[in-house]
Amino acid sequence: MAKEEVVLMKGNEAIAHAAIRYGVDGYFGYPITPQSEVLETLTEIQPWNTTGMVVLQAESEVAAINMVYGGAGTGKKVMTSSSSPGISLKQEGISYIAGAELPCLIVNVMRGGPGLGTIQPSQADYFQTVKGGGHGDYRLITLAPASVQEMADFVGLGFELAFKYRNPVMMLADGVVGQMMEKLVLPAQQERLTDEEVVARCPWASTGKTKDRKPNIITSLELQPNIMEQKNISFQEKYKIIEQAEVRYEELFCEDAELIIVAFGAMARISQKAIEMAREEGIKVGLIRPITLWPFPTQIISDYANKVKGFLSVELNAGQMVEDVRLAVNGRVKVEHFGRLGGIVPDPDEIVEALKEHFI
Amino acid sequence: MKEEIIIAGFGGQGVLSMGKILAYAGLMEDKEVTWMPSYGPEQRGGTANVTVIVSDERISSPIVSTFDIVVVLNQPSLEKFESKVKPGGLLIYEESTIINPPTRTDIKVHSIAAIDAANEMHNSKAFNMIVLGGLLKLKPMVSTEGVLKGLFKTLPERHHHLIPVNEQAITLGGQIIK
Amino acid sequence: MDIIDIIKPENLVYKKPDLLNDNDMHYCPGCSHGVVHKLVAEVIDEMGLTDKAVGISPVGCAVFIYNYIDIDWQEAAHGRAPALASAIKRLWPSRLVFTYQGDGDLACIGTAETIHALNRGENITIIFINNAIYGMTGGQMAPTTLMGMATATCPTGRQVELHGYPLKMTEIAAQLEGTAYVTRQSVHTVGAIRKAKRAIKKAFENSMNGAGSNLVEIVSTCSAGWKMTPVEANKWMVENMFPYYPLGDLKDKSKELNK
Numbered sequence: 001m002a003k004e005e006v007v008l009m010k011g012n013e014a015i016a017h018a019a020i021r022y023g024v025d026g027y028f029g030y031p032i033t034p035q036s037e038v039l040e041t042l043t044e045i046q047p048w049n050t051t052g053m054v055v056l057q058a059e060s061e062v063a064a065i066n067m068v069y070g071g072a073g074t075g076k077k078v079m080t081s082s083s084s085p086g087i088s089l090k091q092e093g094i095s096y097i098a099g100a101e102l103p104c105l106i107v108n109v110m111r112g113g114p115g116l117g118t119i120q121p122s123q124a125d126y127f128q129t130v131k132g133g134g135h136g137d138y139r140l141i142t143l144a145p146a147s148v149q150e151m152a153d154f155v156g157l158g159f160e161l162a163f164k165y166r167n168p169v170m171m172l173a174d175g176v177v178g179q180m181m182e183k184l185v186l187p188a189q190q191e192r193l194t195d196e197e198v199v200a201r202c203p204w205a206s207t208g209k210t211k212d213r214k215p216n217i218i219t220s221l222e223l224q225p226n227i228m229e230q231k232n233i234s235f236q237e238k239y240k241i242i243e244q245a246e247v248r249y250e251e252l253f254c255e256d257a258e259l260i261i262v263a264f265g266a267m268a269r270i271s272q273k274a275i276e277m278a279r280e281e282g283i284k285v286g287l288i289r290p291i292t293l294w295p296f297p298t299q300i301i302s303d304y305a306n307k308v309k310g311f312l313s314v315e316l317n318a319g320q321m322v323e324d325v326r327l328a329v330n331g332r333v334k335v336e337h338f339g340r341l342g343g344i345v346p347d348p349d350e351i352v353e354a355l356k357e358h359f360i
Numbered sequence: 361m362k363e364e365i366i367i368a369g370f371g372g373q374g375v376l377s378m379g380k381i382l383a384y385a386g387l388m389e390d391k392e393v394t395w396m397p398s399y400g401p402e403q404r405g406g407t408a409n410v411t412v413i414v415s416d417e418r419i420s421s422p423i424v425s426t427f428d429i430v431v432v433l434n435q436p437s438l439e440k441f442e443s444k445v446k447p448g449g450l451l452i453y454e455e456s457t458i459i460n461p462p463t464r465t466d467i468k469v470h471s472i473a474a475i476d477a478a479n480e481m482h483n484s485k486a487f488n489m490i491v492l493g494g495l496l497k498l499k500p501m502v503s504t505e506g507v508l509k510g511l512f513k514t515l516p517e518r519h520h521h522l523i524p525v526n527e528q529a530i531t532l533g534g535q536i537i538k
Numbered sequence: 539m540d541i542i543d544i545i546k547p548e549n550l551v552y553k554k555p556d557l558l559n560d561n562d563m564h565y566c567p568g569c570s571h572g573v574v575h576k577l578v579a580e581v582i583d584e585m586g587l588t589d590k591a592v593g594i595s596p597v598g599c600a601v602f603i604y605n606y607i608d609i610d611w612q613e614a615a616h617g618r619a620p621a622l623a624s625a626i627k628r629l630w631p632s633r634l635v636f637t638y639q640g641d642g643d644l645a646c647i648g649t650a651e652t653i654h655a656l657n658r659g660e661n662i663t664i665i666f667i668n669n670a671i672y673g674m675t676g677g678q679m680a681p682t683t684l685m686g687m688a689t690a691t692c693p694t695g696r697q698v699e700l701h702g703y704p705l706k707m708t709e710i711a712a713q714l715e716g717t718a719y720v721t722r723q724s725v726h727t728v729g730a731i732r733k734a735k736r737a738i739k740k741a742f743e744n745s746m747n748g749a750g751s752n753l754v755e756i757v758s759t760c761s762a763g764w765k766m767t768p769v770e771a772n773k774w775m776v777e778n779m780f781p782y783y784p785l786g787d788l789k790d791k792s793k794e795l796n797k
Contacts, residue, residue, distance in 0.1 A: 008387045008395070026629050034399060054628045059654035063621040066614065066651070070622030073612045074592070076629045096615050119399070180422045181380065181395035183387055195630065206610035208589045208633055217604045219595075219613035266422075273421030347425035 002189040011151040011177040014184055015081060015107060016041035018152035019053070022159060023190040024105075025076035026054040028067035030086060033119040034175040035109035038081045051192050061086040065093030065106070072102035073218035075202030077159050077193075081107035083175075084125050085116060087133075094168060095134025099220025101235075103162035105155065106140075107171040109178035110316075112343035120343025121175030123265060123316035129172050130294040130324075137232055139239045140170040141246065142293040144264040148182035150291075156187065163201075165242055172293060174316060176266030176345060248291035249300060253279070257286030259359055260304055262325050263314040264290050266345070271314050274351035283355060293321070301328035310334040310359050314351055317341065334359070361391075361416050363501050364424045368409035368441055369433025369457075374488030379410035382492060384510030385502035386414040394422035407436060414501050431495060435459055452495060452537070470498060472537045478529075486529035493533020504530055555579040557588060557608050564602060566673075568768025570758030571600055573725040574638075574667060577735045579607045581742055582634070591634045592626055594619040598640035599673040617648025620655035623662040627745075634742055636663040642672050645681040645707040652707065656751045659716030663741040663752040666707065669760040670779065677763040681705040684782055689763070704782060708755045712788035718750030720789040724757045724780075726772045737787075749791065757783050 002021060009017070016038050019027055029039045039057060047053035054071075058064035064080045071078035082090060087108045097104055108129065112122035129142050141161050143154045151173060158169040199207055206216045222228040250268075253275055254260060263271040268289040275285045288304070290297050301311070310333050313322035322337040329335050338354035340346045365382070369375045376397050386393040396411045411427075413419050429450045432438040434457045445451050445467045453462065455473040462469050472494040478487040496502065507530060511523050557579040565571045582591050591609040595601055597616035604611035614622050619637035627635040644652050644666050655662065671689055672678040678691040682704050686695040696704070712720040719741055723734035734756060741752035757779050761771040787793075 006387070008384055008393065026625060028625060054625075056624070056628065058621065059650050062618070063651050063654065066618035066621035067625035069614070069618070070594070070612060070625040071629050073622070074626055074630060078625070078629070092615055093618070100613075175399075176396065176422065179397055179399050181383060181393075182419075182422070183393055195632075206592050206612050207630065208591060209608065209610045210589050215604070215608050216610045217613070218611065219604065221601065221613055270421040270423050273424060276420060345423055347423065348421055349425040 002186070004188045005186045006183060007186055008181050008183055009148065010037055010179060010181050011145070011148045011173060012037035012109065012179070013041045014148050014152040014186075015155060016045070017186050018155035019079060020045060020047045020051055021187050021189050022156045023051065023077065023192040024053055024079055024155070024159070025192055026056070026067075026071045026078040028056050028058050028064040028071070028078065028080050030058050030061045030064050030082065032061075032083045032086045034111055034121070034178050035081050035083045035107070037178075038107070051189070053192065061089040062093065065090035065097075068104050068106070069093050069097050069100070069102065072097060072104040073100065073205065074207050075198045075205030079105035079107070079155075081109065083109045083111045084113050084122070087125060087128070091128075091134040094140070095136050095138060096220050097168045098134070098138035098140070099136060100218050101166040102168065102218065103159070103166055104168050105158040105162060105171065106168060107173060110172065110174045112341070118343035119175070121266060121316060121345055122343055123174055123267065124318070124320070124341075125172065126293065126315065126317060126320035129170050130296070138235065139242070139294055140168055141165065141242060141295075142170045142172050144172050144291060144293050145177055146265050146268045146289060147184075148177065148180065149184040151177060152184055152186060161246060165238060167238070167242070172265070174265045243295040246292060247295045247297050247299070249297035250287075250289040250291060251300070252287040252289070254286030254288065254304065256284055258284045258309050259312065259355060260286045260288055260308050261312050261314050261351070261355075262288045262290065262301065262321065264293060264321065267314050267316055270346065270348055271351055273348035274355070277348055278352050278355055281352075283360065285355060290321075296324045296328070298324070298328040301325060302330070305329040305332040308333065310336065312355055312358060313337045314354075315339045316345065361414075361501060363414050363428045363499060364426075365412045365414070365429040365431070366409055366427045366441060366444070367412065367431040367433070368407070368437035369454075371408040373408070373433050374485070375408045375433065376410050378488040378492050379412045380514065381489075381507060381510055382414070382502065383412050384514050385506035388506045388509040388513070389502050391416060391502070392419050394419050396422040409437065429495065429499060431491060433457055433491070438462060450498060452491070452498070454491065470494070470537055472533065474533065477532055477536055481529065481532070483525060483529070486525060489526045489529035490533035490536070493530035494537030495533075496530065497534035497537055555583045557583050558606060559608050561605050563606060565599065566762040568759055568761035568771050569599070569673075570669065570725050570756060571667065573731060574665065574734070574756055574758070575603060575606055577725070577731065577738055578638070578665065581735060581739045582609060585634075585739070585742060587634045587742070587746070590632065591636075592630070594622050594626075594635070594637040596637070596639040596643040598643050600638050600640060600667065601674070603638055617643050617646070618651055619643065620648065620651040620660070620662070620664060623664075624655045624658065624660045627660055627662050631661070634745060635661075636665060636742070636745065638665045639667070640673070641666070641668045641670065641680045641682040645705050649707075653710065653714065656711050656753060657714045657716045659718075659750040661745050661748050661750065663738075663745045663754065665738065666753060666755040667758045668755055668783065669758040669763065670704070671760050671763040673760045673763050677760075682707075682783075684778060687778075706783070708753060708783075708788060711753045716751050717753060717789060718744045718791045719752045719787075721753070721787045722755040722757060722783060722785050724775070724785055726759070726775060744792075755783070757785065
């Protein structure tokens, strides 16, 4: 039984190790750069011989997400991972999973698009993840890891939230956190739930109808508009509860800040360095790092909008999260965007320059 | 202590693994480390570089604009990264791969004939460990013991017999760096 | 004699399987789905697998199969049923996992999922209703629509130059190493129904025994889509469908082993 352990590894490898150690029942994936290490690491460790975890290389991303849909419908802890083009293919399945209210974890190690794009890091799938992606009025709980440690931790947190709300969870990472190596603490090995425990925890799951209950039907289909509307209303009520209870963010150097950078994932790390550099020049900058992109940390940004002169949204895209920052600020102070596109990752000094250009 | 380092050269020169061994040595000595590679579709040839940060404190960005230490193993990398050495910083280059040596005077410049030394050892794969030995002689941010512990941890058991050769290479690198 | 004297347990000669509930089926008169549903329910009942069965329903007319057979179900996206079934069987090896799919679902949009699940030898059963037309969406061309056959999207009849050839998925499945049992049946006569039931049972037994994957094609009628009466549809099926989709076992690994 593996104990808690300090190791050095890539973010993608950390996801694989964490999946095994958090007692995940099944991983279904398809190779794509820059996240192939997840499947490679799992098949190297062969957890089916130890914890009994199922690992399967599917015929496509479409099949992989539908394997997740099937597994999730039986109450098992199942997950998939991919990168942007593969995540586009999964959108149909994600919509079905959201519509059937099933728990699962999806990891997107983002690369630059559109189309086949590039294999270099990007954060251009923000809109796709937090504003829709698939069809219909649904939401994905979205966790944005900024370190290798969080790549591992959010596997655990992701499943906790997914089962708490019976909702798919997206870990929205990027090529930087996927490919970089850092020190991390891997959790001790947790036992996978037994079949009996799964049935007890998920009385709604389709695991075989016992005499004492009605058939369990996992479906997103309802042809009666009045019932379908009720179903949608109950989804929205659930989303409201999540918005109230599950906002997570990190605040750094904000106490005396006159400007605030809002950035997630790798860009929050690079922005932190930029803030250190800017403060050496006497520019008082703070950082708000949304950890959940949905629900978005609207309130804290709104609170700071009464105290600071402006916000800079730093993203690896043409300006996506900046819209949510603007909604939170609601016109009170200036909100600007800085981003690099197509797989280019900016140096910290470019961020300092952007701060000066817009605000000094 | 905080060292922001970039190692750059051709794919296949062991650039990424040299960075990885350095990062692992840092881990063995309870330091904070990050290792951020350039990654691309090519497995061999092409250019490769890796940013390694070794620090006593939590590391903010794994990507930095300028470096305390730049190690270049080919001419294109020198041209790309010479200007990125912080004033007073350190630049190490591999002698036989550089035609036009660095020109900056506000930094410390050292060279190492690691390819020749590796050939003399009849072990071309020891090349990157010779360079690492040279680097650690000038900047002992981790100990040789830490490096060997890191190797022990990262190398598969069937390659553990190579650890003494690597130790020789590190020692040799320390002796020949100019 | 009063009716009350007739309805007595000792006079019972036939009853529907317990798993088939009393919900009114939405299928058209003459449709094969009702009979195949009954066979699936009977076999699960007789094998005592109610508490082990997990069915995957398709997108197509049989999307609502879960309203009629009282077992646990999952409703898949169009064509993806074999992917769901693969995962469920691997996560729950003790369960009876099967899909129930039409020709559009299985042989068109879900071709990749079907072939790869069968080729991996997943211990599942795929029940394949082939009526050569898209019933639910109103009678459009299917991958299995016969040459010359008219549908809403090939109103002058299927032509090779425009649409290519009708796809024989079952013949393809028989060539895959992963399949244990591949058969083509129908339910247009009492004899055919009995054979089809035996086929479904063998496939389910294989699924439970870990013998490999199983495909049971049922050549079926769609009287509404074909714009025929139920009797005409059966006759048309025998005369036109059977020559192109001949009935019988295409592969049975258990027999090969006995040889």
